[in-house]
Amino acid sequence: MGLLVLSMPSLLRGLAITVLLGVVSFVLGSVLGGLITLARISRHRTLKVVAIAYVSVFRGTPLLIQIMLVYFGLPQLGVQIPPIPSAILTFTLYSGAYLSENFRGGILAVDKGQWEAAGSMGMTYGRALRRVVFPQAVRVATPAIGSRFISLMKDTSLASVITVVELTRVAESVGSSSFRYVEAFVMAGIVYWLINTTLSVGQEVLERRMGRAYT
Numbered sequence: 001m002g003l004l005v006l007s008m009p010s011l012l013r014g015l016a017i018t019v020l021l022g023v024v025s026f027v028l029g030s031v032l033g034g035l036i037t038l039a040r041i042s043r044h045r046t047l048k049v050v051a052i053a054y055v056s057v058f059r060g061t062p063l064l065i066q067i068m069l070v071y072f073g074l075p076q077l078g079v080q081i082p083p084i085p086s087a088i089l090t091f092t093l094y095s096g097a098y099l100s101e102n103f104r105g106g107i108l109a110v111d112k113g114q115w116e117a118a119g120s121m122g123m124t125y126g127r128a129l130r131r132v133v134f135p136q137a138v139r140v141a142t143p144a145i146g147s148r149f150i151s152l153m154k155d156t157s158l159a160s161v162i163t164v165v166e167l168t169r170v171a172e173s174v175g176s177s178s179f180r181y182v183e184a185f186v187m188a189g190i191v192y193w194l195i196n197t198t199l200s201v202g203q204e205v206l207e208r209r210m211g212r213a214y215t
Helices: 002-041 045-060 063-077 083-109 112-120 125-162 167-178 181-212
Strands: none
């Protein structure tokens, strides 16, 4: 208990950075994922090929290696990015690849009759996608999107390898200064668990509300 009280200010600061990394990366990744989805389902062959290649690369390589390449590789090309922006950039690119597949799966799950009905009402492709198909796709994909957000919050722990002082880095620092590593990492683990439990409950509430809207 004494270690918890002494390390609480540091843990709270680390928690703030963890939440910042997770939330900002998820929002930006959702936007990027939406754009990649549009490219994947477009009739433009070049856009489709680029989108497929992007998803293949970022889903097919370890996130840790991507973080290292962004933080240590870009400076060799003359691009200097501080640790936190480097982490956010990497998490955004990584989550965008997975979220694009979640969105695409949701769109493909929407009955083709919805497209036909929208077309019969004189809607353009873009308007039908925005007003009819995409809202239904998001509802279908909500469980997968929520799971991706929860996974991303845990993945933020990898930012510690590039000196970002988030929750895991704080636990490591507390453990090294007190030689009580087990207690320090258990505390960090409990905080991660509380964050993701809260997100899971919020996801369930959101799913129920969205389900009632279509009943």
